[in-house]
Amino acid sequence: MRVLSSEVKDNVGKTVHIEGWLHKKRLLGGLTFINVRDRRGLVQVVIQDKDEVEKLRGLQIGTVLSVDGQVKEEPRAPGGAELHDAKLTVLVPVEAEPPIEIDKPLSHKPDNLDTLFEHRVLGLRNLQESKIFKIRSELVHYIREFMFKHEFVEIHTPKILAGATEGGAEVFKVDYFGTEAVLAQSPQFYKQIMTGVFERVFEIGPAYRAELSATTRHVSEVTMLDIEMGFIDAHEDVLDMVQDMTYYVLTKIYDQYAAELKSLNAPDLVLKEEFPRYTVAEVHEMYGKANNVDLSKEKDLIPAEERWICDYAKKQEGCEAVYVTHFPVEAMKFYHMVNPDDPTTVMWGDLLFRGLEIATCPQREHHYDKLVEQMKKAGLDPEHPGYKYYLQAFKHGLPAHGGCGFGIDRLVEKTIGLANVKEAILFPRDINRLTP
């Protein structure tokens, strides 16, 4: 019966059987320490028998083995207990030397990221690396927790589509049994359709962007949290929901994973329950004044503004997450709702965290006639199979609704304080990486 690393300390005095990977050898002459890694962590094993030590000669980190030994309470051991009188069984001998460090922190300097990803398969066994993805897993877990608590239904929508979805982002074309299809750049249309079924839906899944972007914040395959909620009274309902969700997951991860975040040098969390909200025009003006430039003609925020406003809000308001609202109509997509009180702006807010756009949270135009009108104005064909079925949902009644596209990779990146979104992705895909 296998005992896991975290259970060893509960078995003092007993002989236990552990299984895992050889993670570290320290030979001190008559005494050898080895660390065995399993899914919970590490166990220290003390070996004095020369024949047992000899079993590991020539075997590298990564060797799969089992150890039978007696658990001794030992204050000098990590975790307070360790295995003695160990009998080793090598299950999978590994003679190949790992091409990258497994037991010491890996370089995340920009120039070394290529090596980091090239040796990703083994580098992920590094405990510092795997910590990133454990935190990622838990963040997603807390997101689901929040969404279910608020009666959202998790959905899964197709990623192979008949035609262009939203416009804007470039799409990947694929051959679909002889006809041309595209990879979904977002579940936009399907999640809106699904508000007609469940009112509140969310999806966590991949989205594909074919942009030729080479920056620290872009990849070709992203993991998005898409939320859509119906029967909203105002756009603020959407902003509040996404804000509360973000507050919930961030405060919870900082509480539950404090030690891990600290060991990854994550910055301290500076967050308030109510995120400061600024309009695009306000940010342009504030940033312009502070930096002596005129950005009033810009339709979107420039990256430097995103960094600046988060920094500003952190210092002035004690919150490093902010909303930027009232985007100009020039930037709108056909399915956005124009602000009824000011037709020059759109009911659209972006969530920024630690200097980066994390989510975009607009209200949708839910009136069929108005939507078709906006489509035509944008030069789109309502009869195209990419739009026809989408419009059907509106024709048969969708309530006022809105939602967000929320970048999970960027959330993980910024939560941990990584410098490049790719570091938060197991096997990142970018303009020049398709493997591993």
Place this chain on the structure above:
RNA sequence: GGGCUCGUAGUGAAGUGGUCUAUCACGCCUCCCUGUCACGGAGGAGAUCGCCGGUUCAAAUCCGGUCGGGCCCGCCA
């Protein structure tokens, strides 16, 4: 797509015309070591300095090209 920038053992770095027959650390191999936990000590192997061409008496170092990265901008989330 535009601009800038980088490329030296498996990994991370130093070296910016000669003293480089290329240095250091980690990892690897051999040996010593009974409380290590980034163990310590002695020794060893491992690099045609991304590639091609040029300048020069002399190139890891300067120049041009090329290939491969990175960062910023644009686009976008």
